[in-house]
Amino acid sequence: MHGLIKLLVVFLFVLPAQALAQESRLTFGGDQFTAGQSARIDAPVARDLFAAGYDVTVQAPVSGDAHLAGFNVAQSADVTGNVYAAGFSVSLTGKVGGDITAMGNTVSVAAPQPVAGNVRIAGQTVTVSSPIEGSTLITAHTATLSSGVKGDLSFFGETLAFGPGARVDGTLTIHAPQEIAVPVSVAAAERVKFERLVAPDYASEAGKTAEHAVRSMWPAVWGTGLWWLLLFVTGVVAITLLPRLTQSLQSTGSTRPFRRLGVGLMTFAAVIGLVPVLGLTLLGIFLIPFALLFVVLACMLAYLAGTYLLGVRVVRALTSVDSNLKRVGVLALSIVVMGLLGMLPVIGWLLTLVVLCFGFGAIAAIIMGRLSASDRPAVPAAAVAQTPEAV
Known part of the structure; x- marks a missing residue:
């Protein structure tokens, strides 16, 4: 119990006190917690990394997972585990030994080394030029694939372009409003599936939605009030x-x-x-x-x-x-x-x-x-x- 009290004191008091600085850091049990307007990781992290700020930059290797959140997020050093990144601009150019889960307005995965696990990306503009050992899921308005994917690739969006090195060894499934041509060099025709994204009939659904909303809004209104x-x-x-x-x-x-x-x-x-x-x-x-x-x-x-x-x-x-x-x-x-x-x-x-x-x-x-x-x-x-x- 005494050890538990110490642990709570560290989390509730020591960490906020250190965060009063321009950039605050806390290493606990091998994990590193970093926050500030400019959060720069320039020393190796023994286990997991948690970083948040306006500019988040990872320039030193991380032995565990990396959890990154900021306006501009850049990872140029190796991460042994998984990478979780969210921001307006996300750039991942370092080696990743696990999975990648990223979201942002612009997301780029451009490490020369292969990504060992799966890749899941959501954004307005997505670029993938790193080889992917696992499968890839992309949700974007515009996406560009310029590398090989050993697993399956599933795309939800408007435009999917293929660079010179694009290749999908598994099944390529495209969900888009219009059919997208897939070169044979990327995937054979029998491994390509297309599902049209159909816009709903808003006129016919408007009445049903309004009726449902009227019936169900009063409990929410009273609860909110x-x-x-x-x-x-x-x-x-x-x-x-x-x-x-x-x-x-x-x-x-x-x-x-x-x-x-x-x-x-x-x-x-x-x-x-x-x-x-x-x-x-x-x-x-x-x-x-x-x-x-x-x-x-x-x-x-x-x-x-x-x-x-x-x-x-x-x-x-x-x-x-x-x-x-x-x-x-x-x-x-x-x-x-x-x-x-x-x-x-x-x-x-x-x-x-x-x-x-x-x-x-x-x-x-x-x-x-x-x-x-x-x-x-x-x-x-x-x-x-x-x-x-x-x-």
Whole structure:
């Protein structure tokens, strides 16, 4: 049990404290956690790598799996295990000893060495020029294959082009609106399957969709309204009864947003990881229900804090927020706007995750600040009396 407490302290406090720097790193059990506006991996990683930031660059070998998330993601060093990458621009030019799972607007797999496992890619523009030992699944508007695939290849999209070195040894299945010609050098005709992607008849389906939506929307409307009301009441109580905490949150959330986001991402991961960690011990199994309750409450408070702080940042650009009445107004507006944005398809969950991590980051920064202040030794009264000012 003592070891479990140490583990939780590392995840919940040490990691957020280190993430206050421009780039934070934590090595735990051979795994490396890196976050920052520019996350650069320039030293070998003994086991798994977890990296997040605006620019994520892997320039040193990784002995385990690599989990990469950022706006620009580039992997040029060898990864012994699997690669999981997500970003706007994803470039994988290093050797991969396992599978590749990647998504982004532009995704390129261009290592000269073969990818040992399967490849799964989703993006607007996808380019694959690395030999693939396994099978490949591509979902893209436009994809280009310039290497050999020893397994099967399945493509969902509009355009599939083949470079000089393209070859599929297994079955090539194409799902597209129009049939795509496949050269014999890529795959023999008997190994090529084409399935037309047919756009649905929106006119005929509109009535069915509207009827179903009308019947099923009221429970969702009431559930959403109650959720917003719970957030609003909790926020009003905090603003009214905890003014110092509210002011500390506003001050913390108004500076270093990228650092707060990095801290929040790792704190969120640590909170979620509390449940499986407790499951590792016999006593911890009985504490799992309480841990689940803690996770739900922590996520709710973090989401509320992130929503309010982002709302304050926006409103402060137009006017001051210097009274409780204004703070309550900002809170109500922020909850409604963020709730509607969270309903957007595709990006709604991502916006909600950003707000959640931002709230976790602000709360973690306040906790670490207060812990640091409490650790400072008190100055004895006698010593204060003997100072020149006192004399």
